[in-house]
Amino acid sequence: MPAALVRSVETFIVDIPLRRVHKLSRAVLTHQSYLIVRLTTADGVQGIGEATVPGGPWWSGESVEAMRALFLNHIAPLLDGRDIFSANAIMAEIDQVAYANAALKSAVETALLDATARTLSIPMSGLFGGRIADALPVLWVLATGELEADVAEAQAKIDAGLHRRFKIKVGRGDPGDDARRAVETASAIGCPCSIDLNEAWSFADSTRALAVLDGSGVDILEQPLPRADLPGLADLARRSSLAIMADESACSTTDMISVIRERAASYVSLKISKAGGPSRMLAIARMAQAAGINLFGGTALDSSIGTAANLQCCSTLPLAGGTELFMPLLLADDILEEPLIYRDFCVEVPSGVGLGVTIDDAKLRHYERK
Ligand code: MUC
Ligand code: MG
Structure with missing residues (x-):
């Protein structure tokens, strides 16, 4: 299997409004924030993942702001130039560098697996x-x-x-x-x-x-x-x-x-x-x-x-x-x-390759936190 190397990584914090107020026992939501991680391989294949905590840090202590800082300072350097077919090895290394932070790790693993499945032309479920x-x-x-x-x-x-x-x-x-x-x-x-x-x-x-x-x-x-x-x-x-x-x-x-x-x-x-x-x-x-x-x-x-x-x-x-x-x-x-x-x-369940979905870049930019 030829290697597929990560050429670049990007992050976006997006805030998307809700259709109505959503009341949980300890949080009232008018919008939901997401940290989107997107990586691109040397072949131009993209993989995306999303880090979500429902309504903010009350659920697990994680927040999109803290996750982005951790990602940029400690995790993005680990991804640079790596082979996406080594997701298990990369995730094990990330565990050595960062304790906890499940939602951020989920976004990273999802982006790697999305890119892997797209490279193989199969849905991620495959x-x-x-x-x-x-x-x-x-x-x-x-x-x-x-x-x-x-x-x-x-x-x-x-x-x-x-x-x-x-x-x-x-x-x-x-x-x-x-x-x-x-x-x-x-x-x-x-x-x-x-x-x-x-x-x-x-x-x-x-x-x-x-x-x-x-x-x-x-x-x-x-x-x-x-x-x-x-x-x-x-x-x-x-x-x-x-x-x-x-x-x-x-x-x-x-x-x-x-x-x-x-x-x-x-x-x-x-x-x-x-x-x-x-x-x-x-x-x-x-x-x-x-x-x-x-x-x-x-x-x-x-x-x-x-x-x-x-x-x-x-x-x-x-x-x-x-x-x-x-x-x-x-x-x-x-x-x-x-x-x-x-x-x-x-x-x-989307039937296309990878996650089976495609980001609308104009919408991503529209909801991106300025
Ligand atoms: C949770 O704890 O289940 C799921 C649905 C919802 O409204 O909140 C989430 C979080
Ligand atoms: Mg629940």
Whole structure:
């Protein structure tokens, strides 16, 4: 195999507005920021990757600003002149230079694998043994914080044939009130719903809320407790008819060992950004699969670029819970030449080479932070 050497790397911070305000337990979003990494080989092949943290540093301590500084000062020099067919070796070297920073590492590995797959003229999923699905079910995340607005939004999504499962973001108000709002929302919509707390509840809050949620249309409870409280999650799982989904508790293979040992969850939310890239996300997935834990395709509120990368990975896995790769539809604009396709309650896995998507350079420049 002839070498394909990295000739240049570029970064772009982009801020894309949302169609409506998105309220998570500890963040209120009017826009989402991304760090895009683009590398070009000596042959002129490009690879792109995206580093995303949902709503800023509250989720993992990472931010687009800090990631860019780390990349320019410590990681870009490692990529210069390197063979893109050595992604494993390059990522191991990056680990020696920079601790943590999963989202940035995900962008770098994605760009390397995108360029590799484009050079080989195959979709990125081909690097992982090929896809087992061409379209994946996709839920919509309700996060206006208002019952009526959430129900109206859900109804419009159902009518448009886009989504028939929903995730309700709660955790900003009283736990009992939030649980009742979620139950009423699920019952008004008439579709299965999950709720995501992003670690907002205590154990006492959770047991109080479960008294309301048990036996309702809410069937999955995502990350109610702080990420380190695995015994607490396991205790909730034993007490409740709701399935527990680990998100913040399952960011690495080491985390996954603990989740499995503690029997803390029956679903795991998979995201390339929190795992540190496609390879590590797939390693977490295989561990969960071996332990009988259901696989769910999560999002860090990725744009179409990160969504395409997650789709290339998720399409190679036996997902049991579908995906929440909805974010391109919540962004007010797209930075791709051709948007991803959402239809029949699914999102299609791009079929072209690499990530299967092409950046619209004019849009990239338009949303680039000045
Ligand atoms: C998360 O924690 O799940 C996913 C959907 C959403 O609205 O927020 C993200 C992050
Ligand atoms: Mg979550």
